[in-house]
Amino acid sequence: MANKAVKVGLLGLGTVGGGVARLLMEKRAELSAYLGVDLQLARAVDLEPARAEELGLAPGVFSSDSWSILEDGDIDIVVETVGGLEPARAMVLTALNKGKGVVTANKALLASHGVEIFQTARQQGVGIAFEASVGGGIPLVRSLRDSLAANRVTSCLGILNGTCNFILSRMTAEGAPFDQVLAQAQEKGYAEADPTFDVEGTDTAHKLAIVASLVTGAQPRLDDIPTEGITKITPLDIQFAGEFGFKIKLLAVLNNQGGKVEARVHPALVPHDHLLASVEGPFNALHVNGDWVGQVLLYGQGAGRRPTASAVVGDVLELARDVAAGVPGRVPPLGTQASGGRRLDLAPLDDARCQYYCRFAALDQPGVLASVARELGSFNISIEKVTQKGRQEAGPVPIVMLTHEAREADLRGALKKIDALPEIVEPTVVIRMA
Incomplete structure (x- = not known):
């Protein structure tokens, strides 16, 4: 084994962080042999010392000062399992700006501040990995980024x-x-x-x-x-x-x-x-x-201590491999050199087209079905299937329709008219079809 060590700092020892710590410690020899370098859990931070005692961290590893990891020049990779937006955002950006690779499972953080975080990683030439942010233990991020x-x-x-x-x-x-x-x-x-x-x-x-x-x-x-x-x-x-x-x-x-x-x-x-x-x-x-x-x-x-920790440590191995080879930041955050810093404009929901399930709550009287069908037809919405069942208790009768493909805005326009009919006594339930 090469003498070089790759040192990991872990922020948070909760459900996921505790699983990451245990996996890194229990499989240190195996993972180090796999990498060809010594993979060390060098520092771990949490506000509750009891968590560190339960995990049996080596002396000198545990601290209650999160920023001590970020200031430690020996730490190569920071794993963020704190969760939430702040101080997680500040911690991740600080780590990246200090040239450390970052692994995070924090989906809320990436969904809200991904552009800023990915830009920073690219500018600093360091890696950021986030497999566990979507789908827990499922290798979903790498599949989309690399395999496909x-x-x-x-x-x-x-x-x-x-x-x-x-x-x-x-x-x-x-x-x-x-x-x-x-x-x-x-x-x-x-x-x-x-x-x-x-x-x-x-x-x-x-x-x-x-x-x-x-x-x-x-x-x-x-x-x-x-x-x-x-x-x-x-x-x-x-x-x-x-x-x-x-x-x-x-x-x-x-x-x-x-x-x-x-x-x-x-x-x-x-x-x-x-x-x-x-x-x-x-x-x-x-x-x-x-x-x-x-x-x-x-x-x-898609969740749980062991599957999520598995994905996090897989990311640690990916970044550690690049650090050991002297090519940190080798893979752009989203896989493509064109990524980072760009916003995606989405089509408005009104323009979406699909089939719909509609359940109408109607009075038990003749002509209701015809009235509903007429209003749908006025918005060019045709019916594929319909079922109407008799009232079982006091109250409205359910009429259920599956439409052919229609535009969302047209369906909403039709339902506004239908729900205003005197025969319809409750707001219509709408569920889109996949």
Whole structure:
């Protein structure tokens, strides 16, 4: 083995950071032999000394001063597992400006400040790696950046949040309402005490922003990604979707067919025979279409201490290899020399075209279906399938339609008219089709 050492500084010893520390220590000999250099966990910082004691860090490794790692000239690679926007942003930028490679799993940070961070890495000639920011242990970032680089990726459909996928899977299997299954997810540790970030789609939007950056070489503004969560999905809609041959999943959608790119997050009807329909529980997947490779499915555990730590340490090995070879920053952050510092303008949601599931709550009287169909027709929206069931209890009758492909703005215009009809007593439920 070469005498050179590559020294790692770790910011944060929580769920992910603790897993990273344990993996680096337990497999130090194996990983060092793989690299041909001594890979050392030289420094680790956390505000809770008990975490360091639990991990059994060597004497002199632990500190409660985050900035001590950043000022340490011997540290080659900084691993950020603090999370959030600040002080994580300041720490990452400081590390890069001091010539240190950076590994991060912080999707919120990259989605919000990726342009600035990637620009800084390029200017300083150092590497930044972020495999664990999307899909946990799934090798998704490298696949898009490297393995599929010869392709123009024409579309991506992703199940990128395990909490939402677990909830929808259990609602489908049990016919239980959202609130009941959310409580199950919290009991099992799949959902946080405050699950808003997950169930409202924000977490998925962060990951989609990173996917879009990898596919296009430019970064969308997070606020430009239309985002809907799963809190309004009901067992009734899941039942009707199943009768039509679909499952409901929270999808990250990227269309790159030419012209402006579409990116959005929302519940969607996925056909039973689609590869994503079989992704259940807390698992993640990304379905990619490339102009030469065709269809690719990347699947695995999207979160958790061990899968995420695996991805982080894989990034450490990538940067350590470049440091040892004297070529830090060899691979641009998004893979292409044209990347970094560019913004991606997204197509407006109004211009999107797809098929729609619409559930109308109507009074039980003649002519309602004809009235609804007439308003849809006035916006050039045709109906593919329709089902109407009799009232089972006191209340409105559900009428469910699947439309042919239509423009989003046209559907919204039609629904505004339909919801104003005296026969329609509740706002129409709309779910896009994948």
